[in-house]
Amino acid sequence: MKLTDRIRYVGVDDLSTVLFERQWPLPYGVSYNSYLVVDEKIALIDTAAAGFREGFLANIKQEIGDRKIDYLIVNHMEPDHSALQAAVRLEYPDCTIVTNQKAVPMIEGFNGLTENVMTIREGESLSLGASTLQFFMVPMVHWPETMVTWCPEEKTLFSGDAFGTFKALKGNVTDSKSNTFEDFKDEMTRYYASIVGKYANPVQSALKKLGGLEINRICSTHGPVWENQVADVIQYYDKLSRYEASHGVCLAYGSMYGNTEKAALALAEAISKCGIPCAVHDLTEENYSFALRDVFKFDTIVLGSPTYNNGIFPPVRQLMEGICDRQVKDRRFFAFGSCTWAPASVKLLNEMASAAGFEILGEGATFKQGYEPSKFDAAALAALV
Ligand SMILES: Cc1cc2nc3c(=O)[nH]c(=O)nc-3n(C[C@H](O)[C@H](O)[C@H](O)COP(=O)(O)O)c2cc1C
Ligand SMILES: [Fe+2]
Ligand SMILES: [Fe+2]
Structure with a gap:
């Protein structure tokens, strides 16, 4: 041609x-x-x-x-x-x-x-x-x-x-x-x-x-x-x-039994209601490049991960490692997730985010077993908005 x-x-x-x-x-x-x-x-x-x-x-x-x-x-x-x-x-x-x-x-x-x-x-x-x-x-x-x-x-x-x-x-x-x-x-x-x-x-x-x-x-x-x-x-x-991003949230999560997912969806709805763009990615359904794309697009990263073998649920860890590997800068960060006996995922995600130089929004939100709105929405939203 x-x-x-x-x-x-x-x-x-x-x-x-x-x-x-x-x-x-x-x-x-x-x-x-x-x-x-x-x-x-x-x-x-x-x-x-x-x-x-x-x-x-x-x-x-x-x-x-x-x-x-x-x-x-x-x-x-x-x-x-x-x-x-x-x-x-x-x-x-x-x-x-x-x-x-x-x-x-x-x-x-x-x-x-x-x-x-x-x-x-x-x-x-x-x-x-x-x-x-x-x-x-x-x-x-x-x-x-x-x-x-x-x-x-x-x-x-x-x-x-x-x-x-x-x-x-x-x-x-x-x-x-x-x-x-x-x-x-x-x-x-x-x-x-x-x-x-x-x-x-x-x-x-x-x-x-x-x-x-x-x-x-x-x-x-x-x-x-x-x-x-x-x-x-x-x-x-x-x-x-330059890692420049517009105001908005890339909310990505993984969930085995749906507890972290419930929290993710409730949080996404609440963020959207505040008029903030919020892209939601289920990392167990979707290749992590789609979430990575939105990490480059938006200034706030919100990750949901259950605790898994005392660590981060692998699909979420893959995204977080991908973010760190790309030396993404100037982002705000919030983590949440379910555990059953001893929480670890939120703390570990926050440590990675800290090392990446992100602004950590609050200490994150861990909850044991089932999700209930009262467990962290207020804190999470206050940190995010
Ligand atoms: C293979 C496996 C490993 C787990 N490891 C831990 C753990 O180390 N600490 C903990 O508190 N819970 C652990 N759990 C429990 C999950 O964190 C708990 O079931 C959580 O509610 C799952 O969240 P989800 O419904 O979003 O998948 C583990 C569960 C599975 C299946
Ligand atoms: Fe090429
Ligand atoms: Fe190439």
Whole structure:
């Protein structure tokens, strides 16, 4: 598909994979985006995931017919973009792989390619004829070898996973009135929270480094090509990587026999009645990436966990560890949960939240056996509102 005379989209939609990286659900699929820059020389920027070889090569042929690819630019080596490098080399044996030094051993290690690899350094350019590709390193967004490719003549940034989002394109390759940033915001947040969230500092450094470019188009490796809402998308990434959140509650819980759940639902209702947005997640029903998304969205985290073997109920512990692992900052925190003989979960959650630097709202609410509203609602609400 033609984005401009020179820039073509040759990516593919994945509507069948259930779990991205075998852990993040894809209710709306995902796209693996790849682009051609067609000039006197032709460059292909990144490839696609294993299993899409035929469709991917067909997309390339459709754009360039019998012409050959001169350069394969490797921005990122995660296999969702690098798995078809050997297939490209087989189809276009003379193409030169262009990448940075850190990616070279990865290309060999994953795909066995060592010949005709050209390494470039920060800021170096490659001429394709009338157009140029310039390379900027953005290490740890979210792998060490990650770089982005800038085409100044087209004011286009090939950004790798940065600004990427889950959700397949189904033919709507660019953002438009019927394919807006708002339509993708939740899935972009979930992608960021799950995959990139730990690397806020590298994202901030990358944003600063790229801040001087006059970007008209962002070609990410997942989700739409941003043409109309470039500024919104950059601003949102800036916000996410500063851990900025709006006022609201992400209330996530796990419950074996329903006692902690009763408290969770009562608390959610009470919070909503106060006019505060409250997203509720049952962590025994749902992958924790949905709650993580709302942890990045809202300024208050409320977690409900029964005490389990003198500890935190495992699904809740997984989320809390995920939050700590991503070094989430500037949040308010409240914990509650049922136990039967000796409480531990609330205390342990509060300790983790304290270590993360969160503001602890009250001491939390533990109750023995069954939940009754009188046991903690007043205290909990007073702390939260
Ligand atoms: C495997 C297992 C381990 C438990 N470990 C503890 C414990 O260490 N301390 C405690 O007070 N209660 C423990 N309990 C009891 C639960 O915390 C109690 O049943 C609680 O009410 C469950 O809340 P729920 O209805 O929200 O699942 C355990 C229960 C199970 C099934
Ligand atoms: Fe990646
Ligand atoms: Fe990716």
